[in-house]
Amino acid sequence: MPRLLPGIIAMAAVVVASNILVQHLLGAWLTWGALTYPIAFLVTDIMNRVYGPTAARKVVYAGFVTGVLCSVVAAGFDKTTLRIAIASGAAFLSAQLMDIAVFNQLRKYNWWLPPLAASVVGSILDTAVFFGIAFSAQLTPLFPGDDVSWANETVALLGHGPVLPLWMSLAVADCAVKLAQAVLALVPFRIVVGNLIHRRAQIH
Numbered sequence: 001m002p003r004l005l006p007g008i009i010a011m012a013a014v015v016v017a018s019n020i021l022v023q024h025l026l027g028a029w030l031t032w033g034a035l036t037y038p039i040a041f042l043v044t045d046i047m048n049r050v051y052g053p054t055a056a057r058k059v060v061y062a063g064f065v066t067g068v069l070c071s072v073v074a075a076g077f078d079k080t081t082l083r084i085a086i087a088s089g090a091a092f093l094s095a096q097l098m099d100i101a102v103f104n105q106l107r108k109y110n111w112w113l114p115p116l117a118a119s120v121v122g123s124i125l126d127t128a129v130f131f132g133i134a135f136s137a138q139l140t141p142l143f144p145g146d147d148v149s150w151a152n153e154t155v156a157l158l159g160h161g162p163v164l165p166l167w168m169s170l171a172v173a174d175c176a177v178k179l180a181q182a183v184l185a186l187v188p189f190r191i192v193v194g195n196l197i198h199r200r201a202q203i204h
Contacts, residue, residue, distance in 0.1 A: 007047040007055075008058075011044075014037065017033075018036045019071075029173035035181075038182065038185070039181075040096065041096070041118070041178075042189060044060055044103075044122075045114070067092055071085035086133060087129070095126030099118040099122035103117075111193075128171075136167070151166050151170070152166065
């Protein structure tokens with residue numbers, strides 16, 4: 001467990017920071033949390049490459065528990081709803097576990113392919129699950145106490161495209177940031193993985 005502690009701390013820090021920053025807008029379609037949350041995929045991929053899928057899942061579960069605790073605390077201050085909490089938890093867990101599964105299928109290929117493909121698939125799943133559960137009008141009857149009518153107001157997609165519910169513009173913008181960070185994260189992934197593997201070789 002001590003070897004996983006840095007990964008667990010990093011994942012917990014990302015989750016906590018994202019839960020705080022998601023409350024602050026960045027332009028018309030994003031929140032600051034959109035910039036920090038994709039780092040979770042980087043943490044998962046690093047742990048998977050260096051320590052394997054079992055270790056990566058333990059880090060993900062630690063992040064999930066942290067996220068649940070954040071939702072409970074936020075709910076106590078009326079900053080979140082049950083629907084948002086469920087959407088956030090379901091999206092995080094399903095996306096991170098999918099990331100691990102995709103990474104493992106591609107583990108034997110070029111170093112950059114597993115983290116890139118895993119992060120791309122995980123990011124798309126994360127966005128679909130979160131925004132679908134949190135804001136889709138079709139699920140509103142399941143959460144009668146949560147008013148998300150504002151998210152279903154129709155606007156031009158990202159201000160220029162076809163007229164769709166507002167939450168779809170938020171989802172597209174959010175996913176675009178995740179995909180861009182999936183590419184950018186290859187640099188720190190390569191550096192951190194190289195350093196960790198080198199240290200493990202020295203210890204053994």
